[in-house]
Amino acid sequence: MSLASSLPPPDFEVTSAHPEVAWLRQTVAAWDWEGVRQYLAGLPQGTDPSFVFRTVAEVEGVEEVLREMVAAAPDDVFALTLLGAREIEIGWEARTDSRAERVTREQFATFHAHLRTAEQLLIRATAIDPSYALAWAERLNTARGLQLGQNEARRRYDRLAKHHPHHFTAQARLLQQLCPKWGGSWEAAHSFARDGMLGAPEGTLNAGLVAEAHIEHWLDLSAGRERNEYLGQSHVHAELVEAAERSVSHPQFRREYGWVGVQGHFAALFSLIGDTARAAAHFRALGNLASEFPWSYLGKPAEAYVRHRDAVLAHG
Structure with missing residues (x-):
């Protein structure tokens, strides 16, 4: 052989590569948001924490709890960004990864509706805290999905990079925007x-x-x-x-x-x-x-x- x-x-x-994600999933399933906040705060300096928000965003049904959090604390940047990330995830799930010509009108309508909701949440988050990289990173996703153009995507990345110049997740998202398939x-x-x-x-x-x-x-x-x-x-x-x-x-x-x-x-x-x-x-x-x-x-x-x-x- x-x-x-x-x-x-x-x-x-x-x-298998990151055992801490299993703990995060369990913490989110228990709606232990203080535990998630503490985990974020304890990450080593220079760590790209976007994976934490991605983990939360992938939990089915979590949007209901997050909407209640935002309603109770409308200026909570953490909650606004988490809900924004989840709305983006729901939107992309509806659109699917297919090329545009294979996506139905109904799928696009659902996709854009969730991204517009996310955009409003994330605009509020970045207005409250302009240095919050996690919200700016999510706004790179909404910029691409809502087809806001190369200049707007660059503007958002530059706002993030001013405080976090080597944010890998944000760079990877802008790179996708810069490819010809997204107008670059x-x-x-x-x-x-x-x-x-x-x-x-x-x-x-x-x-x-x-x-x-x-x-x-x-x-x-x-x-x-x-x-x-x-x-x-x-x-x-x-x-x-x-x-x-x-x-x-x-x-x-x-x-x-x-x-x-x-x-x-x-x-x-x-x-x-x-x-x-x-x-x-x-x-x-x-x-x-x-x-x-x-x-x-x-x-x-x-x-x-x-x-x-x-x-x-x-x-x-």
Whole structure:
């Protein structure tokens, strides 16, 4: 039996990489908002806490409790932002991840209604506390979904970056906005990703933006020759090597929330390029951990992960 075939299947459960999410889910299920506040306050300085709000936003039915919280304390920035994040989550669930031409008029109407509700909540939150990064990060989602344009998205990011210049979640959200599928350009997307990498301390996740920009660009091309030619460019490979060395392959790298996705981007791209040695190093760092993104770009996520991992590790 080969090494590859003896490996376990990929594990997409976020709690496997971040056990604290299981505790967060239990805390939210108990409506223990003081516990969530204390957890946020206790995170190490420099930590991107957006995953806490994402965890809350994914809890079905939590919006009812959050609406009561906001009604009882309309100036509570924490509650306003949590409810805004949940409204965004409900909206995107209604829209689905399909391309615009496959989304029905009814789905769009529901999507936009929830995003407009979220926008009002988040406007209030950022008016009360202009330095509250979590609310600005969510407003990047509403800007994109409501198609408010590149300039408005940039304005919101700049307001956040004034207080939190290396906020990885916000940078990743703006990067999506800067891609052509949301009205941007590849020049803007790649430039922003590189600036984010060079501006952040080495060993952080920010350099992963470079890999994300490249996989988005690759996906936008016609399958086959165009994609192969794109990844075959020497500068693409060199940029990915530099980005990996400044992030997940750096000696000071810490496995912060989101590292599995960034590591996966490098594993996928080096595999697609044919740099099996580097791809293998990233797969080994992952163990069997995986995230939907980027593997959903390469087919059914679990199948894509196994196909690339097994092919890469078969080379030793």
